[in-house]
Amino acid sequence: MPVYDLAVIGGGIAGLGVFECAGRAGLKAVLLERGAPGRATTAVTSGLLHGGLRYLPYDAGTSWLMCREISRLRRERPDLLTRQAFLWPVYRGERLGLGLVSALHDEYDLFAPLRGARLHARLSPGEAVAVLPGLKREGLLGTVAFDEWRVDVPGLVASLARSAVAAGGELLENARVRALSVRAGSVAAATLEDGREIEARTFVNAAGPWAEEVARLAGAATVRLRLRKGVHLVIGGEPPPHGLIFPGPGGRRIGVYPRLAETWVGPTDEPHDGPPDAASVTAREQEDLRRSLSFVLPDLAARPCRGVVGLRPIPHQAGAAFLLSREHHIFDHAAEGLSNFLTVAGGKLTTYRPMGEDVLASVLGKLGRPAPERAAEGEERGLPWSLVRAGGLAASAGLLSYFAVRRAFAGRGREGWSAFTAEER
Ligand SMILES: Cc1cc2nc3c(=O)[nH]c(=O)nc-3n(C[C@H](O)[C@H](O)[C@H](O)COP(=O)(O)OP(=O)(O)OC[C@H]3O[C@@H](n4cnc5c(N)ncnc54)[C@H](O)[C@@H]3O)c2cc1C
Structure with a gap:
């Protein structure tokens, strides 16, 4: 050897x-x-190259890095990526109202050119149900449509x-x-x-x-490590035409991810203590995911499903799980x-x-060898890395507040599925 x-x-x-x-x-x-x-x-991820929408309010630097990587892979291996439209429906009584969800997407749009995404648009309840048949209409106030990329893992x-x-x-x-x-x-x-x-x-x-x-x-x-367990439901049969973001167990936003001949729903985010090989899906976790799904896509939730589990290997850090x-x-x-x-x-x-x-x-x-050349950061479109990084949490939160205020005064923004899909990138 x-x-x-x-x-x-x-x-x-x-x-x-x-x-x-x-x-x-x-x-x-x-x-x-x-x-x-x-x-x-x-093998048990959600299969997305996503721009880190979840981290945007507290860690815009990671979101920027993720968007830059999407841009690179789109250039180098476009055959591995498929554009995936997502709908984020907002129902009466939800903690995150339509104004705040739209403001979050206004901020996410700053990175849209970088990750090759179309700018988000708002859909009326009737239009959302038309583009995603089976979506629950009752109590629906409006829906935001936006883009991510599915990757062939x-x-x-x-x-x-x-x-x-x-x-x-x-x-x-x-x-x-x-x-x-x-x-x-x-x-x-x-x-x-x-x-x-x-x-x-x-x-x-x-x-x-x-x-x-x-x-x-x-x-x-x-x-x-601070291991965090993520469970998905895997549902066989024809997947819905678009992805969906909705409140999962405990109110945490999770997704519906269409794949070739199945749909993945999740993931959960719970602590895992003990050896990694002991991680498993409980009947309770599976049922909680199914029940959450039944509020938005009842027909999909009624199909037979199985559960798959993975552990996020997050370096140990103090603080709330949703801020890791x-x-x-x-x-x-x-x-x-x-x-x-x-x-x-x-x-x-x-x-x-x-x-x-x-x-x-x-x-x-x-x-004892010289450092290699790095992927050039300056050539990408979008916000400069140094600006996003330097601001850290304050910049992330500040930007969101700015967009929330702007939303309150500037109104609804782009509207309609045809406005969303017309813009090709
Ligand atoms: C549920 C879930 C969904 C996610 N979804 C996404 C997503 O959609 N998009 C995204 O960007 N990120 C996502 N992530 C995050 C990210 O994809 C994962 O954190 C990442 O895939 C982990 O990869 P890894 O190589 O660190 O671990 P692993 O893929 O687990 O690789 C570690 C490897 O080490 C091997 N190994 C262990 N012990 C030994 C040993 N003694 N000798 C030899 N080999 C050994 C294992 O067999 C394994 O293959 C998700 C994470 C989870 C948990």
């Missing part, structure tokens, strides 16, 4: 992103995946693996790392379940929800006496590339 420049542990979207970047930088890399690539958390996984292997990388499936041996202050080798030893100059732990477990194999104790940052974090275990060992956690499917680039920059530093 050769001594690799880099061994990546975990073949989810995070590990594949690192593996692909390593190939482009000319490193001799190996990816160690305990099952098949992209079959764990990455298995296609993306295969494409990243292919280009890394074409660049000389080795991908080992069914290669669970069960031990990491440490010699003279660095990780020397990974031992696989079948006893093989993989030697490398640097090691990256990208094991997603299992990252704490894998870090402990080398004696590293600083990786702490989705930025990725790199733990450099040099601080714990392991000079060549890194862990990456957090991030989104949408941000796999910046995650990979950040990790690669640290790996190259450890190998």
Whole structure:
């Protein structure tokens, strides 16, 4: 066996992103995946490259980064993306009224050119029911239509693996790392379940929800995750023609995501304690999701369904669950006496590339090689990164307040499905 420049542990979207970047930088890399690539958390996402609408009021920087990545992938791999229109209906008595939902979309529209989305429009109740048959009409005050992008996740996984292997990388499936041996202050080798030893100059732990477990194999104790469980319902048969945003269990906004021959509904967002392998879907979670769906699309909710579960590997941070940052974090275990060992956690499917680039920059530093060229940030359309980032929470919240006030005085904005669909990007 050769001594690799880099061994990546975990073949989810995070590990594949690192593996692909390593190939482009000319490193001799190996990816160690305990099952098949992209079959764990990455396989049970909502399958969207989205612009982070949920994070916009408190973390516009992450939203901007997600939109920039959509723009890049649309240029490089348009075959993997499909435009997906979503409806956000607002019913009488809801906490978020039509004015505030519209103001949120006014702010989201700032990023629309960047992510290649059409500007949102408001639909009357009659029009919303006409474009999404089966949508509950009773109590409907109005609906906002907007765009996201559906991604072919298995296609993306295969494409990243292919280009890394074409660049000389080795991908080992069914290669669970069960031990990491440490010699003279660095990780020397990974031992696989079948006893093989993989030697490398640097090691990256990208094991997603299992990252704490894998870090402990080398004696590293600083990786702490705040795992959040996400359950989707999967409903077979013809999907609805458009996606939908609606209040799920506990009032948290969730989505209806049309796929080829099925519809995914969710995800929930609950704490998960205990080992990642113990995560499962309870009958109660499934029933709560089904009941929430029955308020907006009763016919869809009446079909047979199954539940699927995934865990968000969010780096530990204090604070309310709905305010957690989705930025990725790199733990450099040099601080714990392991000079060549890194862990990456957090991030989104949408941000796999910046995650990979950040990790690669640290790996190259450890190998004593020059930093690689980064995806140019200035070439994109939209707000400058520095402006969004610098403002942080204050800018995000301030922008939303501005749009809420402007809405109150400036009225309803763009209206009608034909106005929404006429604008091609
Ligand atoms: C329900 C849900 C919905 C989401 N929806 C979206 C979305 O629509 N859009 C978006 O941008 N983001 C979404 N996300 C966020 C994001 O997609 C995930 O956080 C991300 O896919 C996690 O990828 P990962 O590579 O970190 O983890 P994983 O995909 O879990 O990869 C980790 C890999 O490590 C392997 N592994 C573990 N232990 C070992 C070991 N000892 N040896 C070798 N290999 C090992 C596992 O088999 C696994 O393949 C969603 C997250 C969840 C939970």
